[in-house]
Amino acid sequence: MTTRLALLACSLSACFLFARESGRLEAPPGAPVDVRLGCALAESRCTRCHTIDRILSARVGSPAHWQDYVHRMRLQPQSGILPDEERPILDCLVFRSFGADGLATLGAR
């Protein structure tokens, strides 16, 4: 059993040594300040219930899709996402997925 565990540990450690991931919800280069702030907010609020990977791996087809998604998440118990924080978080996620053009489809705040 100890040998099996050691082999498994070595294999997993190798993955760790070669890994190059920040694990942050980073705004793309050139993103407006508001978007950067929204990403920092999303990282703080969303990790109350799940890892940031859930956001990074989400398959979202349109800005409107993100809109429904973030709204549904805000209404989760103990989400900690206040009504006026929904839009900054949405801006971050839409900009990351669809760039400035996607952000423009959401309209004014």
Next chain:
Amino acid sequence: MKAALVVMLLVAAAHAQTPPEADKAVQRNFAGSIQFDYLAVPTERLARPTTLDAATVEASLKVAVDLTDKVSANIKMCVACHGPELGMAYMDLRAADELNIRVGRFTPAFGSFPQRHDPANHRTSDKPLPYDMGRMLNYRDWNEGVLPAPWVDNGLELDGVHFFGGSQFDYAAYAIGGPKGNADGYDFDYTLSRSGASYYVDNNSEPSVGARAALTLRLDDDASLALGASGMAGHYDPQAKLAFWIAGADMVLQVDSVFLRAEYLIRRTQIAIGDDPLATFKYGPVDGKFDDHILKDGFYVEAEAPVGRVDLIARWDGLRRWGNELATSTLRENSVLLRYTAGAAIRVVSGVRIKASVEAYDFSDLPDELAVHLGVTGSF
């Protein structure tokens, strides 16, 4: 009460109806997770008789559909040691932020941890002891935790959220089938809740009911404190004669990306004394009478802090059980288990984490044990 629930459902459904939005496509989200975990027990030559050691896999696949901005549906399939199960199959009909009706098969609002029960959403390979679902050592002797998570049941839940200032208030009230047991019940029998042979229906024609309230206070931009209280009650035997109640309190303190979590659960369960209690039970009567209740409680305190790509976790949790025991039981009239866990979840690439933890078990009635978890969790 049943008629009132139906009326409330119809009223909420009427409020939830909005004009069809022809220009808005139905939004679907697919998500899933896989956890491979290897549990080694260095203090036992052969641990299988007392725990589900060695390699286990937990997997889930979920689809969430936003039909309109007020109606959504969730379906989630889970596969774990117990085989394939339906973890979610419900509709949310939202009349307002403060009023949502959830109908179908879901995890009723109880405590804080169940919201993070998916292996991809919490950092250790297993769950805190009050919510253990068969991964703890000697799980048969202890009959798992106080309320195994995720508790999945058929029913109806009213819930809502209200924001005021920088704070958030959540509530939920529900009626579900409830835990099940036998007519000569001595405790819940969790296998009956996931048995096709006994059907996925209420076993006693009487719903169990529960409620939860939670308050999340914003302390400053990077800090919040959430406090919650939960309760559930009902009967668990086929004749609806054996009562139970569960109460819980929980706290989550977040400061920047550091979390401190604590929960306490307590369950009082009525047991069937039977015709020959002297032969059935380990302990005799007190003042000529057998106590027909057992009490089980549990707690956990957990700190989680990210250091680069590594999330460090330290947890202290425990279970306690008071009351008579079956003559064959290894436990005593007052048994205690304390567990100390140190762990790390290492982000390898996007969506993939290595989880490692060491657990020291301190049993009052059984030999102390050491357990080591090593695994990989992926979310997609």
